[in-house]
Amino acid sequence: MICDQCGERSASVIVKQQQQGQITELHLCHICAAENHSINIAFEQDPLAIHQLLSNWFPTSQASINPVKKEAATCPSCGFTFHKFLQLGKFGCASCYDEFAPQLNEIFKRFHNGNTEHTGKIPASYGTTLKIKKEIEELRKQMQASIQGEHFEEAARLRDEVRVLSSKLEGGAPNGS
Amino acid sequence: MAVERFLQPRASSWMANDGENVDIAMSTRIRLARNLTDFKFPYSFTEDEALKVDKEISSVLLDKGSELDYTFSHISIEELAQLQKEVLVEKHLISPYLANSQHSSSVLLSENEELSIMVNEEDHLRIQSLQSGFHLQNAYKIANELDSLLEKNLSYAFHEKYGYLTSCPTNVGTGMRASVMLHLPALTMSHQIQRIIPAISRLGMVVRGIYGEGSEALGNVYQISNQLTLGKSEYEILQDLENMTEQIIQQERRAREAIVLNSPLILEDRVYRSLGILTHSRLLTTEEAATCLSDVRLGIDLKMIQDVDMSILNELMIFMQPAFLQQYADKPLQPKERDFARAKLFRERLNKEGINSEGEDLA
Numbered sequence: 001m002i003c004d005q006c007g008e009r010s011a012s013v014i015v016k017q018q019q020q021g022q023i024t025e026l027h028l029c030h031i032c033a034a035e036n037h038s039i040n041i042a043f044e045q046d047p048l049a050i051h052q053l054l055s056n057w058f059p060t061s062q063a064s065i066n067p068v069k070k071e072a073a074t075c076p077s078c079g080f081t082f083h084k085f086l087q088l089g090k091f092g093c094a095s096c097y098d099e100f101a102p103q104l105n106e107i108f109k110r111f112h113n114g115n116t117e118h119t120g121k122i123p124a125s126y127g128t129t130l131k132i133k134k135e136i137e138e139l140r141k142q143m144q145a146s147i148q149g150e151h152f153e154e155a156a157r158l159r160d161e162v163r164v165l166s167s168k169l170e171g172g173a174p175n176g177s
Numbered sequence: 178m179a180v181e182r183f184l185q186p187r188a189s190s191w192m193a194n195d196g197e198n199v200d201i202a203m204s205t206r207i208r209l210a211r212n213l214t215d216f217k218f219p220y221s222f223t224e225d226e227a228l229k230v231d232k233e234i235s236s237v238l239l240d241k242g243s244e245l246d247y248t249f250s251h252i253s254i255e256e257l258a259q260l261q262k263e264v265l266v267e268k269h270l271i272s273p274y275l276a277n278s279q280h281s282s283s284v285l286l287s288e289n290e291e292l293s294i295m296v297n298e299e300d301h302l303r304i305q306s307l308q309s310g311f312h313l314q315n316a317y318k319i320a321n322e323l324d325s326l327l328e329k330n331l332s333y334a335f336h337e338k339y340g341y342l343t344s345c346p347t348n349v350g351t352g353m354r355a356s357v358m359l360h361l362p363a364l365t366m367s368h369q370i371q372r373i374i375p376a377i378s379r380l381g382m383v384v385r386g387i388y389g390e391g392s393e394a395l396g397n398v399y400q401i402s403n404q405l406t407l408g409k410s411e412y413e414i415l416q417d418l419e420n421m422t423e424q425i426i427q428q429e430r431r432a433r434e435a436i437v438l439n440s441p442l443i444l445e446d447r448v449y450r451s452l453g454i455l456t457h458s459r460l461l462t463t464e465e466a467a468t469c470l471s472d473v474r475l476g477i478d479l480k481m482i483q484d485v486d487m488s489i490l491n492e493l494m495i496f497m498q499p500a501f502l503q504q505y506a507d508k509p510l511q512p513k514e515r516d517f518a519r520a521k522l523f524r525e526r527l528n529k530e531g532i533n534s535e536g537e538d539l540a
Contacts, residue, residue: 078221092221094334115408118340
C-alpha cells in the first residue's frame with residue numbers, strides 16, 4: 001500500500017484518529033508518520049526517557065534489593081518498591097525519598113552533574129524553624145561551657161534565652177516572612 | 178463557562194512582541210514543581226486524595242490570589258471537551274500530560290494568561306509563569322512571589338537535604354525549569370546549531386527543537402532550558418541560563434550578518450517567496466507554514482520586510498495549530514480541510530492587519 005500523505009513511499013504505519021465519533025484511518029510511510037506527530041508542544045516534554053536511563057544504570061535484578069537490609073525496599077507510605085520507582089522513573093510519595101535514600105545519591109549525581117544536595121530556596125516557615133533549632137543547639141553548647149566554667153549567671157541567662165526560643169517553636173507557626 | 182475566554186484566538190500578553198532581544202528570544206517560561214506533605218504524589222494517590230488536593234490548592238489560589246492582585250479563573254480539566262483541552266495545550270496554558278489526566282485536576286489562569294497553575298499534573302502543583310521576550314528574572318520573580326504566598330497557606334513537601342520533593346528525580350531540589358524559546362534560522366541554515374547543542378548539554382542545560390523530536394526544529398524554533406535542579410540555587414541556575422542564552426543570541430546575530438553579507442539576494446528571494454506563500458496559498462501544511470513563518474520573521478528582523486507586524490506572526494504560530502483551527506471553524510476538520518483553513522487564516526490575518534490589501538485576493 002502507498003502512503004496516503006506523500007503518495008510515494010509504501011505505507012508502514014496505520015494512524016487511526018477518532019474525532020467526535022468519526023474515525024479516520026490513514027496509511028502512512030514512516031517519514032510522513034513522524035511528521036504527523038510533529039506538532040507536540042515540547043514545553044512540558046521529558047527531555048529524556050527517565051525510566052530508560054534508570055534501568056540502564058541499575059539493572060533491575062540487583063536494584064530491587066536494598067543493599068543494607070538485603071531485602072526488597074518498599075515504601076510503607078505509598079507501596080512503591082524501588083523496582084517500581086526504576087520502572088516508572090517517578091517517586092510515589094515524599095517518604096520514598098527516605099526509603100530509597102541509600103541509592104538516591106548515585107541517581108541524583110547522574111541527573112544533576114554530581115550534585116546531591118539542595119542549595120536553593122527554603123520555604124520561609126521551614127527556614128525559620130530550622131534556624132531556631134540551630135540557634136537553640138548553639139545556646140545549649142554555650143550553656144554547658146558556662147556551667148563547666150562555673151559562670152552560673154551567664155548560664156542562667158543562656159537558659160532563659162533557650163526557653164524563649166523553645167516557646168517560639170512550640171507556639172506554632174513562626175512569623176513566616 | 179470560565180474557560181471560554183481562554184479559548185478565543187486572542188493574543189495572550191506573552192505573545193506580544195516586546196522585550197529585550199525579542200527578535201531572537203520569543204518567550205520565556207519558568208515552571209516550579211511543588212507537592213503537599215499530607216498526600217501521596219499523583220503517581221500513587223487515590224482519587225479521593227486527588228479531589229482533596231485539587232480542592233485545597235484551588236481554594237487557596239482563589240482566596241489568596243488577591244493579595245498579589247490576581248484574579249484566577251478556575252478550570253476543571255474533566256469538565257472540558259477534548260478539543261478545548263487541545264486548544265489550551267496549543268496555547269501553552271496546560272501541558273499535554275494534564276490534558277490527559279485521569280484524575281481530578283485543574284488549571285488556574287490569571288487574567289493576562291501569564292500565570293498558569295496546574296493542579297495534579299505530575300506533581301500536586303505546577304506554577305508556570307510566561308513572559309514575552311527574554312525575561313528570565315522577571316518571569317522567576319512572578320512565579321516566586323506566588324510560590325511564597327502559597328507556602329504560607331499550604332504545607333509543601335520539603336526535605337532538608339533534597340529540597341522540594343517532586344515525582345520525577347530530574348526536578349528535585351529547586352523544582353524549577355526555566356526555558357527560553359529562541360528563533361535561530363541563521364544558526365540552523367549554517368548548521369552551526371548541530372555543534373552548539375551537544376556543547377550545551379555538557380553544562381547542565383539542554384537545547385531542543387520546540388516542535389517534535391528529532392534533530393530538525395520545525396520553524397527553526399528551539400528551546401533552551403536548565404537540566405539541573407539540584408545543587409545550584411535558583412539564581413545561579415537563572416544566571417547560567419541567561420549567560421548561555423545571551424551567547425547563543427550573539428552567535429545567531431553573527432551568523433545572520435554573515436548570511437546577509439555573503440548571499441543577500443538568495444536570502445531576500447527566500448524571504449519574499451515565503452511571504453508570498455503565506456499570503457497567497459490555498460493549502461498550507463503546518464510544516465510549510467512553520468518554515469515560511471521563520472523566513473518572514475527573519476525578513477522582518479533584517480528590515481527586508483517593513484509592513485508585517487511581528488506580533489501577528491507570533492499569534493499565527495499558535496493559532497495555526499490543529500485544535501485552534503477547529504475551534505475557530507467550530508467543527509472537526511480533516512487534515513486537508515485544516516490545510517485549507519490554515520491557508521485562509523494566514524491570508525486573512527496577514528492581509529487585514531499586516532499588509533495592505535492589493536486587491537488580488539478575491540477567491
